Amino acid sequence: MDRFLIDHIDPLGQGVFKKDGEVFFIPKTLPDEEGIFKILKQKKGVCFGQLEKLTKKSPDRITPECRHFNTCSGCHFLHTDYSNELKIKTQTFARMLRDIPHLDIKVLASDQRLHYRNRIQLHYDKNLIGFKQSKTNHIIAVPDCLIMQPQLKQVFDDFLSQWQQQRRRLKEPTRGHVELYFKNNEIKINWNKPYASGGFTQVNEPLNKKVQDLILAQYGEIEGGLLELFGGEGNLSHKLNFDRRVCVDLYTDPNDDQVNLDLFKEDALKIFKKKVTDDFGCVFIDPPRSGFKGLSKWIEHYRPKNLLYMSCNPITQINDIKPILESYEVSDIWLIDFFPSTFHFESIIVMQQKS
């Protein structure tokens, strides 16, 4: 058993402290808290611990609403209230943005801190089914998880109650994962397929509507054509007026304003220019966590007046915009709290071409 004194919270929601040249990460702690922890993993001066006992509690600590919180690694902030969670995330984002000239970070909070997710991924191993834990990869049962929106929770409850019978009938392997997804009053169950197989949609529908409103307030009418890279079905521009819009994505059904293209291909821009000859006054981009290193190439080619970059990984987002900061300035930065109770958040960076 070792003792800790937490200094700050890192981007993964873990309490951090340093001792004798080693750095320690202990989830579910808060700044200035003291206590005892158990070592889970230790390598080259980095140690991951598990909270055993608190000897000094933060005044910001509350009793977690979910009974699984202490054992499950799915949520990270239920030991403090929502305003403190938002404060921690904003501080994290501000640290990441330190090299980017910008105004204050604006925050779009979620109305629901729990009961919001419309999609979950469960892992199973023979009779056991639940969430996979981050450090150990163990599966733990979470029958009273509070993260799902009500209709999905109902499906989840029914699914669990039939699990033993279902498991015996299934042709799927004895180990794997299954995704439960609720959209447009329909439930989908995907066995052993990649995340969001069949087309990506945002997991927090009520907040997604607010994001569409935020983008509407920012742009209203788009002049000069809109290019939406990693656009799915055009979710971000759903409420906008535009003369012409082209959405580019790997998985959409190609039609008049959707182009099916692997944007990570070296020659993606060349292929796109052969298919679409328009100019664009506005570019939206919303890539996966890995970001889009090709951004500057596309921006140099189209030179749009306006650029909006939404991301679920601010680190890759910030790296991607650095090469265009000479010709584009940041006018707004938003932290979108799409995944309350967890360390994840989305960010929107709004940019304009410098005159």
Ligand SMILES: C[S@@+](CC[C@H](N)C(=O)[O-])C[C@H]1O[C@@H](n2cnc3c(N)ncnc32)[C@H](O)[C@@H]1O
């Ligand atoms: C974060 S989602 C955003 C989708 C959309 N903006 C929305 O809000 O629903 C990222 C999108 O990138 C697409 N994508 C992933 N890899 C891609 C690739 N190599 N080329 C093009 N699109 C890709 C996914 O299909 C997904 O629709």
